[in-house]
Amino acid sequence: xxxxxxxxxxxxxxxxxxxxxxxxxxxxxxxxxxxxxxxxxxxxxxxxxxxxxxxxxxxxxxxxxxxxxxxxxxxxxxxxxxxxxxxxxxxxxxxxxxxxxxxxxxxxxxxxxxxxxxxxxxxxxxxxxxxxxxxxxxxxxxxxxxxxxxxxxxxxxxxxxxxxxxxxxxxxxxxxxxxxxxxxxxxxxxxxxxxxxxxxxxxxxxxxxxxxxxxxxxxxxxxxxxxxxxxxxxxxxxxxxxxxxxxxxxxxxxxxxxxxxxxxxxxxxxx
Amino acid sequence: xxxxxxxxxxxxxxxxxxxxxxxxxxxxxxxxxxxxxxxxxxxxxxxxxxxxxxxxxxxxxxxxxxxxxxxxxxxxxxxxxxxxxxxxxxxxxxxxxxxxxxxxxxxxxxxxxxxxxxxxxxxxxxxxxxxxxxxxxxxxxxxxxxxxxxxxxxxxxxxxxxxxxxxxxxxxxxxxxxxxxxxxxxxxxxxxxxxxxxxxxxxxxxxxxxxxxxxxxxxxxxxxxxxxxxxxxxxxxxxxxxxxxxxxxxxxxxxxxxxxxxxxxxxxxxxxxxxxxxxxxxxxxxxxxxxxxxxxxxxxxxxxxxxxxxxxxxxxxxxxxxxxxxxxxxxxxxxxxxxxxxxxxxxxxxxxxxxxxxxxxxxxxxxxxxxxxxxxxxxxxxxxxxxxxxxxxxxxxxxxxxxxxxxxxxxxxxxxxx
Numbered sequence: 001x002x003x004x005x006x007x008x009x010x011x012x013x014x015x016x017x018x019x020x021x022x023x024x025x026x027x028x029x030x031x032x033x034x035x036x037x038x039x040x041x042x043x044x045x046x047x048x049x050x051x052x053x054x055x056x057x058x059x060x061x062x063x064x065x066x067x068x069x070x071x072x073x074x075x076x077x078x079x080x081x082x083x084x085x086x087x088x089x090x091x092x093x094x095x096x097x098x099x100x101x102x103x104x105x106x107x108x109x110x111x112x113x114x115x116x117x118x119x120x121x122x123x124x125x126x127x128x129x130x131x132x133x134x135x136x137x138x139x140x141x142x143x144x145x146x147x148x149x150x151x152x153x154x155x156x157x158x159x160x161x162x163x164x165x166x167x168x169x170x171x172x173x174x175x176x177x178x179x180x181x182x183x184x185x186x187x188x189x190x191x192x193x194x195x196x197x198x199x200x201x202x203x204x205x206x207x208x209x210x211x212x213x214x215x216x217x218x219x220x221x222x223x224x225x226x227x228x229x230x231x232x233x234x235x236x237x238x239x240x241x242x243x244x245x246x247x248x249x250x251x252x253x254x255x256x257x258x259x260x261x262x263x264x265x266x267x268x269x270x271x
Numbered sequence: 272x273x274x275x276x277x278x279x280x281x282x283x284x285x286x287x288x289x290x291x292x293x294x295x296x297x298x299x300x301x302x303x304x305x306x307x308x309x310x311x312x313x314x315x316x317x318x319x320x321x322x323x324x325x326x327x328x329x330x331x332x333x334x335x336x337x338x339x340x341x342x343x344x345x346x347x348x349x350x351x352x353x354x355x356x357x358x359x360x361x362x363x364x365x366x367x368x369x370x371x372x373x374x375x376x377x378x379x380x381x382x383x384x385x386x387x388x389x390x391x392x393x394x395x396x397x398x399x400x401x402x403x404x405x406x407x408x409x410x411x412x413x414x415x416x417x418x419x420x421x422x423x424x425x426x427x428x429x430x431x432x433x434x435x436x437x438x439x440x441x442x443x444x445x446x447x448x449x450x451x452x453x454x455x456x457x458x459x460x461x462x463x464x465x466x467x468x469x470x471x472x473x474x475x476x477x478x479x480x481x482x483x484x485x486x487x488x489x490x491x492x493x494x495x496x497x498x499x500x501x502x503x504x505x506x507x508x509x510x511x512x513x514x515x516x517x518x519x520x521x522x523x524x525x526x527x528x529x530x531x532x533x534x535x536x537x538x539x540x541x542x543x544x545x546x547x548x549x550x551x552x553x554x555x556x557x558x559x560x561x562x563x564x565x566x567x568x569x570x571x572x573x574x575x576x577x578x579x580x581x582x583x584x585x586x587x588x589x590x591x592x593x594x595x596x597x598x599x600x601x602x603x604x605x606x607x608x609x610x611x612x613x614x615x616x617x618x619x620x621x622x623x624x625x626x627x628x629x630x631x632x633x634x635x636x637x638x639x640x641x642x643x644x645x646x647x648x649x650x651x652x653x654x655x656x657x658x659x660x661x662x663x664x665x666x667x668x669x670x671x672x673x674x675x676x677x678x679x680x681x682x683x684x685x686x687x688x689x
Contacts, residue, residue: 060622068624068652093652094688097299104488110532112488119413121384125490127536127571127578134575137623237622255374259483259490260427264370264377268341271295 034155034171037188041171044193046147047084048222049248051077053269056243058138063236069093070136073270076146077252082107085257086146089270096136100262103128103142108149111142116262123262132180138239139209139230141180152177153184163187164196164212181209192216192223208234220248294339300332300689307409307682310660313453320451324680325408326355331365344370356451366418377425382418385436387481387494389528389539391615392632393584395564396494396526396543398479399436400501402445407452407675409661409682417445430485438477441469443519444501447675455674457602458505458515466517469499489531494543496524506557520558521548536571553590556597561589576619584611603669610636624649628659632672639665639672657684 058070071092077085086103090096098118105111113128128142131152135145153173160169168187175182181200189196194216200209215227224246231238256266307325315321329352336345348366353359368381388397405414421438447454469475477498484491503517526543542565550558563586570580588594591607598604613632620627626647633640645659660681665673 062622068622068649093649094299094301095649095655095686097688110535112532117413119384120416121386123386125530125537125539132575133572134623137619253374255427255429258427258430258432258485260377260425260432264379266341267337267344271337271341 034157035150037157037169037171037193038150038153038155038173040193041186041188041195042147042150044223045195045225047078048224049078049220051075051250051252052246052248053250053252054243054246056241058136058140059240060138061238061240068137070096070138072136075252075256075269077254077257079254084146085254087257087261087266087269089265098265100265102257102259102262103146104257105146108151111146114259114262121263123259131178138241139232139237140239140241143180144211144230148179149177152179158185160190161187166191166196168196189216194223194225206234208232214240217246219246222248295337297335298332299335300330301686302689303329303331303411303684303686305329305410305682305684307680309678309680311677311679313677315453316449318450319453320356323356324451324678325410325682328353328355342371342373346370364418372425375427377427379423382420383423384416384418385421385423385479386416387479387492389530389541389568390566390584391568391580391582391613392630393566393582393611393613395541395566396481396492396496396524396528398477398496398498398501398522398524400442400444404445404447404451407447407661407678409659409680409684411657411684411686417442431483433482434480436479438479438498440471441475441477441499441519443468443499443503446502453675453677455669457669458507458512461507461512461515463514464505464517465514466503469519489529492528494524494526494528496522498522500547500559502559504557504559520550522546522559523548526564533569534571536569539566539568541566553588553593554597556594556599556602560591560594563587563589570615576623578615578617580613580615580617582611582613582615584613585609603667606636608636609671610634634671637665637670637673638667639663639670641672641675653689654685654687657686658682 054074056072056074060068060070069092071090073089073091075087079085084105086105088101090099100116102114103111111128113126114123115126116123131141131143131148133142135142152175154176156172158170158172160167162168166189168189171186171188173184173186182203183201184198186195186198188194194213195211196213198211199207202208210231210233212229213225214229215225217224217226224243226243226246228241229238252269255261256269305325305327306323309322309324329350332349334347338344346366346368350363350365352361352363354361364382366382366384368379368383370377370379372378385399386397388395394401399419400417401415402417419436419438419442420440421436423434423436425432425434479496479498480494482493499519500522504520505515505517508514508516523546524543525546526541528539528541530537530539542563545562545564547559547561549555550560553560566582566584568580568582570578572578586609588605588607595604611632611634613630616629618627619625628645630643631640642662643659645657647655647657649655658681660679662679663672663675665676667673
């Protein structure tokens with residue numbers, strides 16, 4: 001009995017002691033720590049609040065300086081079990097004005113997507129397999145806009161360092177399922193759990209895209225990337241994105257994410 | 272006179288609404304140039320626009336109004352255009368409607384485009400008016416549909432919806448006219464023709480309904496309609512005819528559709544029954560027999576910005592025996608079963624500013640086909656250019672596509688959006 005008590009005591013002491021000092025660093029080197037970080041990044045980046053409303057302007061800038069504008073209202077609502085719904089209304093340019101776009105996003109499964117074309121009054125369901133699909137022709141993919149499954153990459157914590165003036169974790173993610181990249185390195189701000197910079201490497205191991213968070217604002221207690229840039233360093237094309245009028249927990253009804261509102265955009269939310 | 276009134280109405284609304292109700296008002300639109308050239312080099316009848324099938328300049332004004340709380344809104348879409356072939360200008364009120372309602376019940380009242388169903392250039396449960404003349408002469412695809420003067424009432428709950436469209440005055444399809452297009456006319460010698468549209472009585476109101484739901488990742492819908500065939504039926508006035516009387520036979524339709532994910536793509540199934548109320552026995556050769564129509568389609572993306580869409584469509588004529596027995600001698604007989612297959616390839620390039628499209632449609636049963644390649648480039652955010660071709664082919668001059676063979680042509684569109 002006494003021996004058992006003594007063993008139990010030793011065990012308890014060891015468990016208490018383990019997180020402090022040397023063993024902690026060892027733990028941080030394992031993939032579990034990296035997964036935790038990426039999980040928190042996904043929460044901070046793609047899912048803060050119960051819902052979100054934002055006016056998003058994307059400027060597509062070619063290497064030669066030609067500019068194209070994509071001006072849209074984005075509504076997001078978090079469902080149950082990691083499901084999310086996105087509703088997008090296009091304000092500009094003229095040839096897509098009034099178009100609406102609905103994405104139902106599921107964990108570990110392809111999205112369901114619908115597009116509504118007002119001139120034809122036509123709702124079309126879109127085949128949506130390609131995770132590398134460009135979002136409205138920009139340098140951002142659908143996954144950049146709405147997130148990527150944690151399990152789709154193998155994450156490794158590469159260390160900690162200062163980047164753009166922030167104390168950051170450096171996380172490397174190796175693509176395990178279809179992706180635009182084979183490897184991604186992200187600098188994650190320890191204070192906000194938002195990436196301050198990301199580098200994307202192609203199958204040849206060459207850097208081809210760089211993401212930067214250019215301005216972060218606190219909105220309703222949620223740190224939010226208000227300005228961001230994705231640059232294709234191989235082509236020189238880049239996309240600058242501004243999130244304006246961001247609001248969380250505004251009470252967007254689940255009904256909004258339906259065929260009815262694709263055809264008759266919810267004026268209350270898109271004005 | 273009519274155009275002046277419409278313009279006054281549009282501008283009156285623009286001025287009156289913002290001050291009266293503090294509604295948000297926006298005005299947008301486009302200026303467009305659209306020419307289509309016949310590429311077949313055929314000799315045309317004197318009255319037909321020959322090498323130039325379409326030539327027009329068009330301005331569209333779109334006025335949108337929205338109540339501050341978002342519970343009501345209105346839209347006016349007005350086209351002003353000049354037809355270079357006829358050298359006349361005209362006004363076309365494309366849409367003008369008011370939206371009212373709340374979360375559960377809503378209504379859209381006025382001229383509106385309604386589109387249902389899953390087909391790509393084939394229509395089963397979409398019984399709303401179509402402008403085949405615009406389509407065949409190379410107008411932008413949105414001009415294939417035009418507005419119904421209707422009331423659409425909907426009831427919604429979550430992902431379930433029920434909608435009824437009531438069209439008090441029947442509007443037939445706009446069919447190809449001999450001033451622009453070649454088409455098969457079995458009684459071309461009869462030039463004295465009159466058209467009798469349905470009466471404007473309550474009994475002749477056109478009704479259409481749709482009940483739809485999203486069940487998991489699948490969408491199901493049921494449809495029903497009561498109205499008229501969009502294409503007229505020509506009836507000789509007597510045994511030795513002197514005049515052809517066109518009317519629109521009664522048509523009821525019933526159908527359903529299903530759409531959902533399959534492997535990496537999306538499948539679509541749709542079917543409908545066309546109940547020809549004025550020819551239930553199939554013995555009237557001038558009126559379409561009842562039909563069953565169906566389609567199966569599959570689309571997927573083999574790579575980024577490339578979409579392939581396959582479609583199979585069939586229509587089966589009921590009482591084909593009766594049709595053959597009563598068909599006047601000398602007229603070509605249609606098959607009991609008509610089948611059509613199509614493939615659409617869409618490729619986006621240059622950050623989705625360049626769109627390459629190829630649509631190929633063919634009927635193995637009628638041995639005819641339609642090919643529509645097109646290229647569209649957004650030069651700037653405001654200006655886009657499109658060029659393409661509508662190519663028709665057939666072994667017989669009376670089949671669905673074959674009759675338009677001499678209308679094969681090349682179109683050009685330039686549109687500036689503001």
